[in-house]
Amino acid sequence: MAKIESAFFDLSYLDALARRNTCIHRLDPRIKVIATAVFVICVVSFHKYAISAMLPFALVLVLVMGLAEVPASYVARKLLIVSPFAVMVGIFNPLLDHQPLMQLGPIVISGGWISFFSILLRFSLTVSAVLLLIASTGFNAVCMAMVKLGMPRIFAVQLLMLYRYIFVLVDEGIRIHQARALRSFQKRGLSMKTFSHLVGQLLLRTLDRAQRIHLAMLCRGFDGTIRIQRVFTITKGDLFFLANCCTVLFLLRYFDLPLYIGRLLTRLLS
Amino acid sequence: MHMADALLSPAVGGTMWVATAGTIAHCAKKVQRDLDDRKIPLMGVLGAFIFAAQMINFTIPATGSSGHLGGGMILAILLGPYAAFLTIASVLTVQALFFADGGLLALGCNIFNLGIFPCFISYPLIYKPIAGRRPSPTKIAIGATLGAVVALQLGALGVVVETVTSGISSLPLKPFLSVMLPIHLAIGLVEGLVTTAVVSFVWKARPEILELTAAAKPLGALNLRNVLAGLMVAAVVTGGALSWFASSSPDGLEWSMFKVTGSEELDAPEEGVHHTLATLQEKTAFLPDYGFKQSSPTESIENSEPETSSWPMIDSGTSTSGLVGGILTLMMAAALGLLFKRRAHTV
Amino acid sequence: MSHHIVEVTDLTHTYPDGTMAVRGISFRIHHGESVAVVGANGAGKSTLLLHLNGYLTPQHGSVRIGDFPLTKATVQDIRKTVGMIFQDPDDQLFMPTVYDDVAFGPLNLGLPPEEVEIRVQDALVRTAVAHLRERPPYKLSGGEKRAVAIATVLAMTPDILVMDEPSSNLDPRARRTLIELLAGFHHTKIIATHDLDMVLDLCERTIVIHEGTIMADGPTLDIFNDMELLARSHLEKPFRLQGCPICSGELSR
């Protein structure tokens, strides 16, 4: 399947997930945005060589993922697809950083390897957290939440319109792409010249469409501001969730839980 | 070249977030005030267009590899800098949220790297003076190509600086730059050529569209002094914040947190560990001739702070405990996951 | 009520590239009339319609809606009077959910929230899509999108409905539903279309446009029986009349 079509699938799939109705979905979007931000900040603030201390955060993610009924296989696949940049930059660590940091019986592991795995872990945690936010909230609600949290309105409108028209334009893009593919035969790639005509054509249609949308807006009394009537109410339950969530995250951040458990176990065993 | 959360320290990520959020707020105010209300749907649909266009790949001549449109320059040319910046920011936001491209914290860096330079450097300082009010195919070609190259070089520089100052990656500045800049020179050239081709296509088909945006005074015109002043302030703030964090510790927040909690792992005796390690090293010869002295050459490039190696201590007890605990935690996570899966099936 | 009259006098429009799309068109449409605008591809139908709600302002000639000539000063009021339904509902549904979309107009009118709510609900019920309230528009079928697009316009309580090819790309049942829906509205209706069978069902009067000028303007049935006129303006009889041996004169009554 062409790239453009699989991307389309991603959008509609996440969109479908967001329309489920679980206890996580029902939380106020603002709460979820804040919780996600706290989560990400806690994870990235670990020191360069942290690995085991971060693992409890995975536990938190799995818990939420389960409650929100987001399939782990989907998240895992996404992680694989987007990992290259982090891996490419991270892989230099083992090459450059030879400081021995850890010893497992006879094996000494260099700081480079540890920080590399740390990067992979951070990467998986932060990316999954964001995917989880969208899959349990939906894009529109996230945008409206951000407005309530102080994002400029016009930027929110921009995001909403962008999201709305991705579906239309990607569809148009897919059809142009199909039409070309059917007449290209063995020539797999798209030459730059053809590409620019193709994209230019798409751009012309985009500009025309923008004109028609503007007209449609004017017809309905548009005066430069977009008004959206939306009421969000934060319930006690929401606040309770947020408070708990933050407490847990901070505790996990400050206290290296696996280390304590490990110590306990090793002491018991020895 | 989307930055990832995993490579950022909170200090760098946070600073760039603030810088980006500030710019967005500023642009939002500008766009709102000088509103030409045609721009609202135009921005939205063009954002979606960039999205669709980025998913169509072309073959880069003579290399066989494929590339896609970045779109920063096209947006700047069609929308003017402020609206274009908002549009780029929105595209990157959707990419971060849906395609996990980058991440939440890295969003600040990505918007900065990919948005600021085409909109506030390349467009006003390069494209406009060259292509100006009376565009011609050659002028568009030179302006767009040069603009795209410069914007991408600066963007790549941004990525490198942010990565290196974050200190999560061990990549040293110079070699990183010497890889990133040439790669992005090539990417920039291709981007420039494609931008030129697409803009020329539109110009030929519907010249009035480009003329409209070129002549649109409120959003198109940009006060150069304001731009420079803004950039200066951003640079000073960024630099100041970064150097403060950098000087206090390689990971500012981390370090301060440890200081506050007085975490015990900090005070393991340095001498002993190094000694143990040295003997261990001799025995196992796992890492042949790399020195353990903290002044080894590779290390001094990567981190000038002497205390770096002082805090992540090696203590075989800690390592084992961490490992055991970690594995246990992972097992718990897996079990939890399976539990949910089972439940989902039975439901 | 004079204020639902649409009067176009000697209207001309030339696009920036020099295409003369409308070259002197005049007509007058009364309150409650239902008028079809037909003609070949590129005849200038869409361009004409764009003048009726002030998206384009007359380069020459004038447009009067009710008591007001269309000018920069009156255009805002006129847009409240004239509701426009586009060929592609995707152009008209630009908000994240059906509800937001239908509420967009009333909110812009500055109505209080309860009134907005009432209008939205009413419009959705009249077009029979109340169950789609919270759905995003891009997930709807072609017919549903069309119905919601009409609801967005009805929520503005316009006096005049202007439509550009409302029945294109619909399957026969969706098209039939649309026609029934439109037949139920007692607004003034102006419909540009190639679907002459729909014209037969909905409009008592037809204006034929050819190369930017009016070729004919009269009762629908008269126009559809003028074979020479139809041929000259790239039209044909509606299909239902084509098959009929009586109307085609093959048999006499």
Place this chain on the structure above:
Amino acid sequence: MSHHIVEVTDLTHTYPDGTMAVRGISFRIHHGESVAVVGANGAGKSTLLLHLNGYLTPQHGSVRIGDFPLTKATVQDIRKTVGMIFQDPDDQLFMPTVYDDVAFGPLNLGLPPEEVEIRVQDALVRTAVAHLRERPPYKLSGGEKRAVAIATVLAMTPDILVMDEPSSNLDPRARRTLIELLAGFHHTKIIATHDLDMVLDLCERTIVIHEGTIMADGPTLDIFNDMELLARSHLEKPFRLQGCPICSGELSR
């Protein structure tokens, strides 16, 4: 000639988001047949058509074009045999001039320049748009665009023509021209459309699709006379068979 046979067996297609667009469709189309594929919006017509030239490969079931089953190995050859015309010509015309667009396919086949020239000219003449050779496609009228889109496909000398709603948005004369054009081709033709009157003119056989399965497959006239079938699949009789509204007294003169 067996190699123009189109045979679809138990074809199934589920889109990645879980929409089951085609759920087990089988049919066999012989050389030179002209077959209509009709059904409601979203019935799965377009999805089915995309399998016939290998844009989609069968997830389950099989597609045979002539002697070859459609597989990764044969898809390039099959695309030379099957030409596809899209609903919106704007999707299909992306080169700077009509000439470039029509030459695009033959050039990709690796034909020598003289042969390309001959094919382009031939295709343009057959669709009666030779005078538009040097024009940019985005400046053409709707009907002209459609003709050029057909020329781009004819230039590849396909044996089978597959069309998705070819008559939409055309004015009556352009539509008539299209029908005459298509009637003149003695290729195998497969046409997905909502324009049942065109089906009456062009196709002796009709396949009715409903929610991804075949609801009926038979002679066009039989199908259009089965009122119950039509109603269940969101269709109506073609207008010409519906009877004259004037004679039936629905409209008065």
